[in-house]
Amino acid sequence: MGYVVIQASGLRKQYGETVALDGVDLHVREGEIFGVLGQSGAGKSTLLRCVNLLERPDAGTVTVAGQDLTALRDRELNRARQRIGMIHQHFALLSSRTVAGNVAFPLEVMGVPRAERRRRVAELLDLVGLGGRAGARPHQLSGGQKQRVGIARALAGNPSVLLSDEATSALDPATTQSILSLLKRLNAELGLTILLITHEMNVVKSVCDSVAIMSSGRIEESGAIADLVRTPGSRLTREIFPLPEPPPPGSVTLTFTGDPGRSLVSEVVRKFDVDVSILGGAIEELAGGAVGRLRVSITGAESQAAVAHLSSAGLLVEVAQ
Template identity: 60%
Template sequence: MITTTDLTKVFRADGRETLALDGVDLHVRPGEVYGVVGTSGAGKSTLIRCVNLLERPSSGSVVVDGRELTALAPKQLREVRRSIGMVFQHFNLLARRTVQQNVELPLELTGLTRRQRAAKAAELLDLVGLGEKAGSYPSQLSGGQKQRVGIARALAGDPKVLLSDEATSALDPETTRSILELLRRLNQELGLTVLLITHEMDVIKSVCDSAALMRRGRVVESGTLSDLLATPGSELARALFPLGEASVEGTLVDITFQGDSAVQPFISQLARTYNVDINIIGAAVETIGGRQVGRMRVQLPGDFEDNVVPIGFLREQGLQVEIASGARVVEGAA
C-alpha cells in the first residue's frame, strides 16, 4: 500500500545542508498497522510528511495505492491526497468552529451540500465515540477527545491510508491506550492501512503489526514484529522486550517464544529432564496481533560446552535461542 524507494530529503538553510532522510526504503502492506520508531531527530516526522508530499523528497520515489506520488502533477496529487488521512500530534483544530464544523472542514472542498456534510460528520463522530459532542468547541474537550475529533476529520475523505504523526505523545497513558484501541478498531473495521510515527516502544508493542527503527535518517531495521522477535540480535526485539542486565557466572541464554510455544512449560520440562538448576533473570510476555509472544533470559550453570544438550532441547521445542554470554562460547554458537 505504501512503498518508499531510496527516499532522500535534504534541508537547505543559511548555506547549510541537513540530510534528514538518507535512502529510506519502506514497505507497508495493505491493511496493516506499521510503526516507525526512533529518537528525536531520527527523521521520522520528515518521512511521514514525505509520504503524502507535504514535504517533497529531494530524490527517490513514494508509491501509495499503486500511484507514484512523486511523479504526479499538482492537480493529480491533490486528488490522491483525499485517500490519505493524517492525524497530528497537536490536534490542529480550529478554536472558533464546533466539533462538527471541524470535521466538516475537509468536506467543504468536495462539493457536498451542507446537509450531506452534516450527515457525514455525524456519522464519523459516532464512529470515534463523540456523537454527543458535535456542538461543543475544542476548548471544552479533553486532550483525548480533541484527538478523536482529529481522527474523525482525517477520515472525512474515506481514506485508504491513515498517517499518524506522534498522535499520542501529548496524551496521558490511559488516554493513549484508548486512542490506540480506536486506531486498531478503525484499521480492522474500515480496512485502513495505518502508518504511525512514535518514539514510544509501548505504542509499537500494543498496536503495530510491523515496525521500523530509524536512526540518523536511515531505516536500520524493519519487519513484522514476529519476524523481528525471531531475528538474533534484533535491536527492536530487545527494546520491545527488555530483559535487563546481570553479572552472573555460567551461561546466559535469551529465549524468544510465540504462538503455541508460548504456552508450553519448557522451563520446568528442561529442569526435570536434565536435572539442571535454572535461574530466570528477566522475562516479558505480551499479546501482539492476537498471539502471545515474549522473551526470557535465563542462567544455566557452567560454560556453553556444558549446556549444549539443554540448549538443543530448547531449540527442539520451536524456541528461538541466543547465547547472551558464557565462558568460552564457541564461534557461531548463537
C-alpha cells in the same frame, strides 16, 4: 496482510547540512498498523510528510495504492491526497468552527453537497464516540476529544490510508490508550491501513503489526513484530526486554511467542541432567499476542543437549560466548 499499499524507495531529504532521510525504504501492507519508532531527530516525521508529499523528497519515489505520488502534478496530487487521511500531534483544529464544522471542512473543500456533508459528519462523529458534541467548540473539549475530532476529520474523505504523526504524545496514559483502541477498531472495521509515527514503545506494543526503527535518517530494522522478536540480535527485542548487556558468557537467552518458555525450561530439567537458573526476563503482551524473553544459565553434563532441545522446540536460542 494484503499487497503493499505504501511503498517508499530510496527516499532522501536534506535541509542544509542536515540529512533527515538517508536512502529510506518502507513497505506497508494493506490493512496493517505499521509503526515508525525513533527518538526526536531520527527522521520519522519527515518520512511521514514525504509519504503524502507535504515534503517532496530530494530523491526517491513514494507509491500509495499503486500511484506514484512523486510523479504527480499539483492538481493530481491534491486529488490523491484526498484518499490519505492525516492525524496531527496537536490536533490542528479550527478554533472558529464547531466540532461538526471541523469535520465538515475537508468535505467542503471536496465540493460535497451540504445534505451529504451533514449526513457524513453525523456518521463520523458517532463512529469516534462524539455524537453528542457536534455543536461544541474546540476549547470546550478535552485533549482526547480533540484528537477524536481530528480522527473524524481525517476519515471524512473515506481514505484507504491513515497517517498519524505522534497522535498520542500530547495525551495522558489513559487517554492515549483510548485513542489507540479507537485506531485499532477503525483498522479492523474499516480495513484502514495505518502508518503511525511514535517515539513511545508502548504505542508499538499496543497496536502495531509491524514496525520500522529509525535513527539518524535511516531505518535500522523493519518488519512484522512477530518476525523481528524471533530474529537474533533484534534491536526491537532488546528494547522491549531490556536485559543487562552484554549477557554473561555461557548464558542462554530464550525468546518465544505464547507462553511455552517457562514450561520448556521445567521440561529440560526433568529430561536432562542439568541445572537451570533464571537470570532475568519477562513476558509482554504485544498487539499480536504474548511474547517472552528469558535469560537462563544451563549447567550440567547434558547442557548442550538441553539447549538443542529448546531450539528444536521453536524458541529463538542465543548462547553468549
